[in-house]
Ligand code: SF4
């Protein structure tokens with residue numbers, strides 16, 4: 001089971017929900033003698049990772065990551081323009097008697113070096129960020145990445161984080177995506193069986209939920225919604241109705257409604273997980289995971305997924 | 316000398332476009348003969364590197380100067396490397412007026428990026 005938790009914008013409690021889901025799965029595993037294994041949690045919000053503040057992993061492993069960018073040997077370069085022509089990201093340009101590389105646009109695909117007729121291109125590592133990994137006190141395997149300051153290339157770092165730490169057969173994966181609906185979110189969600197969209201029942205929340213739902217639709221990944229900061233006193237008011245109606249019309253199941261409470265906000269500010277604040281939420285989140293598992297199965301049956309089959313054999 | 320002017324349409328009578336990399340069209344004008352050529356911007360809808368492509372177009376067409384408003388950091392670096400001078404329209408609203416002021420040396424030259432730029436990826 002691979003679940004990506006996303007939201008159309010920041011501040012909806014996306015990380016809070018992702019963390020609570022992971023903790024409840026770890027707790028279920030502990031009560032069941034470690035079966036299935038406690039989940040793997042990947043914080044792919046690499047521009048502002050914060051899940052470690054709640055899960056408190058012991059980050060022992062560390063890795064520098066980057067992309068290989070071209071370095072031009074000006075003594076060999078004839079300024080023929082071939083490299084600029086093949087680069088689909090316009091990261092290399094030939095301007096008169098100069099060949100210029102723009103590292104911030106380079107995706108490290110290697111096409112330019114492959115196509116240079118003079119062998120004038122050498123590939124050198126351009127560091128983009130750091131990955132860290134470890135185990136949390138609850139037994140959750142944890143990994144996150146941090147983008148170097150001012151570095152716009154998030155996608156390769158997310159891709160390398162997901163390649164560096166992969167779930168074992170039978171181990172659930174919870175991915176905390178960055179807020180928004182950018183290519184970083186798409187990269188984080190790639191390969192997931194389910195997109196859990198976190199939203200608030202407010203007019204802005206609805207707008208952002210629509211953006212996140214669009215990502216799910218484009219990627220053809222089944223999705224469901226957790227409505228956070230759900231004020232039951234505000235039930236049947238316009239914003240709440242609008243969000244609920246939207247979910248119904250779009251066939252997006254609302255898997256849970258997390259109440260709006262001062263003690264939750266205060267607990268989160270102290271670095272507590274939802275489960276620490278309200279231990280009785282364990283079953284609520286276990287229920288979310290169960291509903292997701294049920295929704296994934298039929299989807300998998302209709303689209304044969306080689307990787308999914310492999311995991312089932314491994315289990 | 317040839318200059319590249321960013322315009323809203325591929326015509327000498329078109330209004331100016333303030334975006335360098337994302338301009339609708341480029342007008343390459345020979346300031347001595349008045350001859351001009353309009354080019355579509357191939358990077359109008361590309362995801363990134365539009366300013367760099369525009370700089371390459373200026374370079375390939377032998378322009379010694381470009382006139383626009385918003386030069387992002389990549390466009391600035393590329394134009395700078397190609398030794399192409401950057402100018403801003405200022406209060407000039409038409410191509411004709413821009414050319415007149417350019418020839419009179421009245422346009423402001425740009426010494427650093429004038430917009431934060433955009434990044435693909
Ligand atoms: S392809 Fe090679 S020789 Fe041609 S411009 Fe690029 S670096 Fe220079």
Ligand code: SF4
Pocket residue numbers: 068069070086087088089090091092105106107108109110111112113
């Ligand atoms: S490695 Fe790929 S993206 Fe980078 S400059 Fe070369 S062709 Fe462009």
